[in-house]
Amino acid sequence: xxxxxxxxxxRCRDNFQMQLRYWNLIGRNSGLMFFIYAMxxxxxxxxxxxxxxxPDHFPGTLLVSILLTFVCAHAPIRxxxxxxxxxxxLPAESExxxxxxxxxxxxxxxxxxxxxxxxxxxxxxxxxxxxxxGSSFLLGAVVLLAAKAWAxxxxxxxxxxxxxxxxxxxxxxxxxxxxxxxxxxxxxxxxGACVAIMLLTLFFLFxxxxxxxxxxxxSICDSDNRQAMTFLRFANLFTDVPRLRRRTRPRRILxxxxxxxxxxxxxxxxxLFIKTFLRSDEYLGMYVRLTxxxxxxxxxxxVGWFSVFIVVSVLYLTxxxxxxxxxxxxxxxxxxxxxxxKRLKNDPFVQMIARFLVGQAAVLSIxxxxxARSFIDFLLFxxxxxxVSLIFAYVFTKxxxxxxxx
Numbered sequence: 001x002x003x004x005x006x007x008x009x010x011r012c013r014d015n016f017q018m019q020l021r022y023w024n025l026i027g028r029n030s031g032l033m034f035f036i037y038a039m040x041x042x043x044x045x046x047x048x049x050x051x052x053x054x055p056d057h058f059p060g061t062l063l064v065s066i067l068l069t070f071v072c073a074h075a076p077i078r079x080x081x082x083x084x085x086x087x088x089x090l091p092a093e094s095e096x097x098x099x100x101x102x103x104x105x106x107x108x109x110x111x112x113x114x115x116x117x118x119x120x121x122x123x124x125x126x127x128x129x130x131x132x133x134g135s136s137f138l139l140g141a142v143v144l145l146a147a148k149a150w151a152x153x154x155x156x157x158x159x160x161x162x163x164x165x166x167x168x169x170x171x172x173x174x175x176x177x178x179x180x181x182x183x184x185x186x187x188x189x190x191x192g193a194c195v196a197i198m199l200l201t202l203f204f205l206f207x208x209x210x211x212x213x214x215x216x217x218x219s220i221c222d223s224d225n226r227q228a229m230t231f232l233r234f235a236n237l238f239t240d241v242p243r244l245r246r247r248t249r250p251r252r253i254l255x256x257x258x259x260x261x262x263x264x265x266x267x268x269x270x271x272l273f274i275k276t277f278l279r280s281d282e283y284l285g286m287y288v289r290l291t292x293x294x295x296x297x298x299x300x301x302x303v304g305w306f307s308v309f310i311v312v313s314v315l316y317l318t319x320x321x322x323x324x325x326x327x328x329x330x331x332x333x334x335x336x337x338x339x340x341x342k343r344l345k346n347d348p349f350v351q352m353i354a355r356f357l358v359g360q361a362a363v364l365s366i367x368x369x370x371x372a373r374s375f376i377d378f379l380l381f382x383x384x385x386x387x388v389s390l391i392f393a394y395v396f397t398k399x400x401x402x403x404x405x406x
Contacts, residue, residue, distance in 0.1 A: 060129025298368030361385025
């Protein structure tokens with residue numbers, strides 16, 4: 001038992017030190033901190049203006065409840081389990097109760113910080129719509145922490161159950177009902193009934209099904225690996241991460257739209273970069289998600305100049321997340337096989353970044369212009385987006401890929 005506790009502490013400490021080193025590099029070697037400060041200052045200013053423009057019938061409580069539900073219902077357990085543990089720790093599973101209990105508490109504390117941060121950001125919107133003040137914040141914080149603890153416990157029981165999709169849907173719905181009932185100040189008997197259903201579901205559905213199942217070690221290992229890779233992919237945007245594992249998907253339909261048609265020197269890296277964007281890691285999914293989120297924000301917020309900030313922010317974040325394609329191991333491994341100049345690699349990459357950002361700027365500008373219902377605003381968004389895209393590609397990107405560290 002003591003050996004297992006020491007093992008958990010050692011792995012937790014190693015993970016903390018690893019993340020601390022990367023955060024130190026991120027803070028020193030990139031403009032992330034400046035960008036975050038700018039987002040906080042400008043976003044806070046226009047957040048207040050957006051609240052003042054909201055109509056009286058705006059469903060703020062419903063929106064806050066949905067947002068908090070998504071953050072709370074996502075409750076993966078960080079166990080620090082490694083692939084080799086499936087061999088060496090599996091025989092000692094009966095002695096790992098305290099090890100996994102520590103993992104659940106660790107996951108609860110880390111995720112609670114994020115959940116409370118979202119609640120703090122959402123509080124002005126909720127107060128604006130409901131009129132409730134500081135006491136509501138404390139009450140909401142208590143309910144959020146209790147719901148997160150319940151979600152963590154349910155998530156752990158799911159590790160012993162085969163078909164978890166219906167259970168995840170059920171606990172997501174119950175979490176939303178609890179948040180909405182509390183935030184909309186429903187009668188106590190309604191809230192009490194929801195809490196009773198959640199507890200009965202935990203003890204007589206989740207735990208009863210889990211009691212007859214075996215621990216899914218592969219699922220735990222995969223979940224822990226995904227959580228670790230999420231942070232490493234983020235750190236890789238700003239510094240080289242040797243431990244990062246990359247995945248390649250076939251995506252035959254999309255890849256078939258860009259077949260290898262030319263074998264000239266100038267086409268080599270152009271085709272490699274396009275294939276890497278389409279098939280490797282999450283570049284394509286990231287690009288689509290940021291474009292959709294930016295378009296929705298630009299359309300629905302509709303607060304004048306703040307839409308320019310949305311367009312610029314999304315373009316900057318997208319550009320940062322496309323930069324790792326340059327150092328992707330696939331084109332790098334083949335670089336020495338082609339006796340071509342470095343310019344024939346640099347130019348296609350810069351042009352690809354420019355095209356992607358310009359296309360995204362057009363979509364964001366159309367959405368923001370439609371929300372503003374102004375052709376002049378659309379032209380403003382479009383010109384600003386194009387300017388930022390070209391500056392990022394032909395100035396910032398060129399400077400980054402010429403650095404000897406990369």
